[in-house]
Amino acid sequence: MSLRDNRNVKSVKTSIRTTRNTVRDALPTVPGVPYLYILPFYVLFGLFLAFPVVYTLYLSFFEYQGPGSGTLLEIDLVVFEAGVPRISSLEFVGLHNYRRLFGDALFLQSVENTIIITLIQMPLMVIVSLAVALMLHAKFVRYSGYFRTAIALPVTANYVAYSAIFLVMFAENFGFINYMLASAGLPTIPWRTDGFWAKVSLALALDWRWMGYNMLILFAGLQGIDRRLYEAAEIDGASRWEKFRYVTLPQLRPILLFVIILSTIGALQLFAEPMIITDGGPANQTITVVMYMYEEAFSRFNLGYASAITYALVVFVTILAYVQLKLGGE
Amino acid sequence: MATASDSKSLPVRFALYITLLVIIAITFIPLYWMVVAATLPQEEFFTLPPRLLPGTHFLENLQALEARFPYLRSVWNSVFVATVYTVISLFLCALAGFAFAKYEFKYREPLFYFILATLVLPVQIMIIPMYLLMAQFGLLDTHIALILPFLANPVGIFLMRQSMLSIPDSLLDAARIDGASEFQIFYRIALPAMKPMLAALAVILFISQWNAFLYPLVILESEELFTIPLAIERLTGHQRIYFDQIMVAATIAIIPMIVLFLWLQEHFVRGFTNSM
Amino acid sequence: MTSIDLDNVSKVYDPNGEAIEAVSDLDISIQDGEFLVFVGPSGCGKTTTLRAIAGLESITDGSIVFGGEDVTDARPRERGVAMVFQDYALYPHMTVRENIGFGLRLSSGLSEQEIERRVEETTEMLGIEDLLDDQPGELSGGQQQRVALGRAIVRDPSVFLLDEPLSNLDAKLRTDMRKEILRLQQELEVTAIYVTHDQTEAMAMGDRVAIMNHGRLQQIGPPEAVYLDPANKFVAGFLGSPSMNFLEASVESTDGTTTLEADGEFRHELPAGSVASSATEYDRVVVGIRPEDLEIVETGGVPVEVTVVEAMGDENVVYVDLGSTELTARIDSTVRLSRGDRIRIDFDSDDLYLFDPDTEAALETKTAQLTAYREPRQADATNP
Numbered sequence A: 001m002s003l004r005d006n007r008n009v010k011s012v013k014t015s016i017r018t019t020r021n022t023v024r025d026a027l028p029t030v031p032g033v034p035y036l037y038i039l040p041f042y043v044l045f046g047l048f049l050a051f052p053v054v055y056t057l058y059l060s061f062f063e064y065q066g067p068g069s070g071t072l073l074e075i076d077l078v079v080f081e082a083g084v085p086r087i088s089s090l091e092f093v094g095l096h097n098y099r100r101l102f103g104d105a106l107f108l109q110s111v112e113n114t115i116i117i118t119l120i121q122m123p124l125m126v127i128v129s130l131a132v133a134l135m136l137h138a139k140f141v142r143y144s145g146y147f148r149t150a151i152a153l154p155v156t157a158n159y160v161a162y163s164a165i166f167l168v169m170f171a172e173n174f175g176f177i178n179y180m181l182a183s184a185g186l187p188t189i190p191w192r193t194d195g196f197w198a199k200v201s202l203a204l205a206l207d208w209r210w211m212g213y214n215m216l217i218l219f220a221g222l223q224g225i226d227r228r229l230y231e232a233a234e235i236d237g238a239s240r241w242e243k244f245r246y247v248t249l250p251q252l253r254p255i256l257l258f259v260i261i262l263s264t265i266g267a268l269q270l271f272a273e274p275m276i277i278t279d280g281g282p283a284n285q286t287i288t289v290v291m292y293m294y295e296e297a298f299s300r301f302n303l304g305y306a307s308a309i310t311y312a313l314v315v316f317v318t319i320l321a322y323v324q325l326k327l328g329g330e
Numbered sequence B: 001m002a003t004a005s006d007s008k009s010l011p012v013r014f015a016l017y018i019t020l021l022v023i024i025a026i027t028f029i030p031l032y033w034m035v036v037a038a039t040l041p042q043e044e045f046f047t048l049p050p051r052l053l054p055g056t057h058f059l060e061n062l063q064a065l066e067a068r069f070p071y072l073r074s075v076w077n078s079v080f081v082a083t084v085y086t087v088i089s090l091f092l093c094a095l096a097g098f099a100f101a102k103y104e105f106k107y108r109e110p111l112f113y114f115i116l117a118t119l120v121l122p123v124q125i126m127i128i129p130m131y132l133l134m135a136q137f138g139l140l141d142t143h144i145a146l147i148l149p150f151l152a153n154p155v156g157i158f159l160m161r162q163s164m165l166s167i168p169d170s171l172l173d174a175a176r177i178d179g180a181s182e183f184q185i186f187y188r189i190a191l192p193a194m195k196p197m198l199a200a201l202a203v204i205l206f207i208s209q210w211n212a213f214l215y216p217l218v219i220l221e222s223e224e225l226f227t228i229p230l231a232i233e234r235l236t237g238h239q240r241i242y243f244d245q246i247m248v249a250a251t252i253a254i255i256p257m258i259v260l261f262l263w264l265q266e267h268f269v270r271g272f273t274n275s276m
Numbered sequence C: 001m002t003s004i005d006l007d008n009v010s011k012v013y014d015p016n017g018e019a020i021e022a023v024s025d026l027d028i029s030i031q032d033g034e035f036l037v038f039v040g041p042s043g044c045g046k047t048t049t050l051r052a053i054a055g056l057e058s059i060t061d062g063s064i065v066f067g068g069e070d071v072t073d074a075r076p077r078e079r080g081v082a083m084v085f086q087d088y089a090l091y092p093h094m095t096v097r098e099n100i101g102f103g104l105r106l107s108s109g110l111s112e113q114e115i116e117r118r119v120e121e122t123t124e125m126l127g128i129e130d131l132l133d134d135q136p137g138e139l140s141g142g143q144q145q146r147v148a149l150g151r152a153i154v155r156d157p158s159v160f161l162l163d164e165p166l167s168n169l170d171a172k173l174r175t176d177m178r179k180e181i182l183r184l185q186q187e188l189e190v191t192a193i194y195v196t197h198d199q200t201e202a203m204a205m206g207d208r209v210a211i212m213n214h215g216r217l218q219q220i221g222p223p224e225a226v227y228l229d230p231a232n233k234f235v236a237g238f239l240g241s242p243s244m245n246f247l248e249a250s251v252e253s254t255d256g257t258t259t260l261e262a263d264g265e266f267r268h269e270l271p272a273g274s275v276a277s278s279a280t281e282y283d284r285v286v287v288g289i290r291p292e293d294l295e296i297v298e299t300g301g302v303p304v305e306v307t308v309v310e311a312m313g314d315e316n317v318v319y320v321d322l323g324s325t326e327l328t329a330r331i332d333s334t335v336r337l338s339r340g341d342r343i344r345i346d347f348d349s350d351d352l353y354l355f356d357p358d359t360e361a362a363l364e365t366k367t368a369q370l371t372a373y374r375e376p377r378q379a380d381a382t383n384p
């Protein structure tokens, strides 16, 4: 009764019906179906995502000379002729663009600005959104759903549109915020003319836009915590603080980390807000990495150098996103 | 499960509700103030103290805005681009996600993980090559150039595959027995069974296109093709800034989305918590 | 109505280079209008076989013939089969009406009124006409089951395939649905192939029962035949509840008497006759005895100790230790037993089954009792 014997018998038979082997496990449907389904996706994916990832890296080793002319690659099969056009004319400069990064005061300034804005913006946002999520999660709070909806409203705001609101609100002379400060007897703040306060104005705008979003994520996380853990802690006689410290916080830790990384990634890619609210000023004090990249690329057409800046950014964001993805997997 | 610690004393509850109300006030003030500013006549805008109640000059302000810039055209462009993008991308992502979830084929895993790997890449990485590519294709300054590159959305295919995995194989087999073709199985069984996830993904896709700023800024030149973000950017970049007109523009950009949010809230929330 | 021939059907899965032989060399002829049950432990290849017959799974080898026509490469819709799934597989976004009508709308070419009429007729037949506009999510398990049956029969199939259709129902509903399915099958005069891992269900429902193990057909025949005359130890042990007791015994033949001996304590002298004669050629045999064939005796028999008593109402299932072997006996509940009791059990030599210890093939079964039975409903067990 050994399996081996059967194999032999079978192989004899297989020779009679050889055609079957090719479609073995496929359902007796059109075998190409799944490939057909993913084809459109992959064509677009290859052209517009896979190619750019490689091409940006490639560009970062070159100096951009102007739009391309002629063909990069020609396929000529007598009946079939195709060419891959050259999309830019370039001069190889090796690692020059990357070396230039480290000596470029404006680039370093943009990195510093980006980091400082992140450092101001993130702690406030995480703490407030966590606090709000906890409050709304408390069992005795009524109408928690309505509160949540109200607080989450800014997630719907278009980046540029909400930035425009804050542009007007942070105006130094007629701005709403300075007026409120003044009428409360407080000194007004030079939101436009002081580098630090300009950064703060961006951070506050960002906090307003993203607090509700992070609150939603943290709230979902709180809801995911097993109620029985709290019951067990209560049976052990834990106080409210102890329940928070030993149940909520450890259980929420991955999601909290997740929120922090997500916000950091967002902050590193800051563009619309500084463009609209501060226009990078005063004196480049709020210019961000992406803003600088944009200007190098599309104001000065240093596409090679701009690609190097992009890759510097990409490396950071990718590492963070990778960590985030790992966390998400857990 | 009522335990001792749940029944808070009145002062604690009171403090808590007050805190929540303050937070809600902070959330609402900029939006409220936007509406106020958009509805006041230009000359009343700069009065001190500022007006705190909305006026009735919204249409006049909008007319003044339209005289300077075809903003409603931009709104239409935004809606058009985001809608077309969402519908096509949704279909492509669902189709590919379905193949990955419900068919066995060679190189299925490597192909999928290849896409997954690009999930971590920031959008900025595509900007420069895309600009050159679109220039090459003669698509600079077109709406097609805004839609095309983002159709193959890695988040989309990922979410679709994940949720399609939950469709029982027997459901598809039942349809095969019922005589459905493979495409009918996708279109008439899998898609309708996935409605909630499709709605959530639609929200994600629509909002991503609705908010897009950097890339359209690179691609579009003609004002009549501008989307909302570009239009507002143009308005704020002028020598003389018309605050009331900017607030009109912002109101038109934001209020409909708030209404949409209140209407489709569950899909929004599912979209947000899934796209993390 | 269709007869079905499976000719040397094999299915090898090859997910990542390691071949899994799910079905090997299956050779079965199913007659027109027959109710055939595939039964076997989980993973033995029942579902694979059924899916291959449905056309949902390609086969690696062999051919499948429906009423003389080779359908090995035909798609499900070309085969005229209907199938009921274990999880019912109702389309969640469609009403009962749409679920049942879906197949007709897709491929029958019938008019809308005709489809409506058939859907309603079918639901009346199943007593679910009040549920027509409900969604599957609103229905109970039993109701979903009926809708699944409705979807299968509405298209007037020639072959009716059911994959463990009752395993998600509770016990009471299960026996009701058994009868219901048999009634439908007879009313519609359709060939039915039914898959289950539950041998009680198999014995109760099948005109014939096909027992599978490790992808191979072990035996096929009417329920009485496979029960009384199992082809091998696997079949003998699989059918019947509780399972048949097995113990390995040595055979001693001296002066015309044949004695079975096991574990020191067990000695049984076989009377001269067929049982004895089939044993004498062996040094060792596997002895099988069904729990219902064991009885308590005052004297003689074998001394054993009671370990567990499970009350079943009219009878008790009694577990006893015979040396290191555990035996199961079904004892009338009027006999009160409890753990630790020392009793003597005995059996009739005619009730013994004997198996080859190496090949596990049956040497001796109850064929004598089998011939006393009425003729099986189907003419003969296998006729390729």
Ligand SMILES: Nc1ncnc2c1ncn2[C@@H]1O[C@H](COP(=O)(O)OP(=O)(O)O)[C@@H](O)[C@H]1O
Binding pocket: C013, C014, C015, C020, C021, C022, C040, C041, C042, C043, C044, C045, C046, C047, C048, C049
């Ligand atoms: N799609 C598949 N890929 C690989 N192996 C499979 C697949 N389907 C079933 N098998 C294997 O084939 C064998 C028989 O499975 P199945 O027919 O489902 O058994 P049953 O229905 O009797 O429980 C099992 O060992 C199972 O693991």
Ligand SMILES: [Mg+2]
Binding pocket: C043, C046, C047, C048
């Ligand atoms: Mg099975």
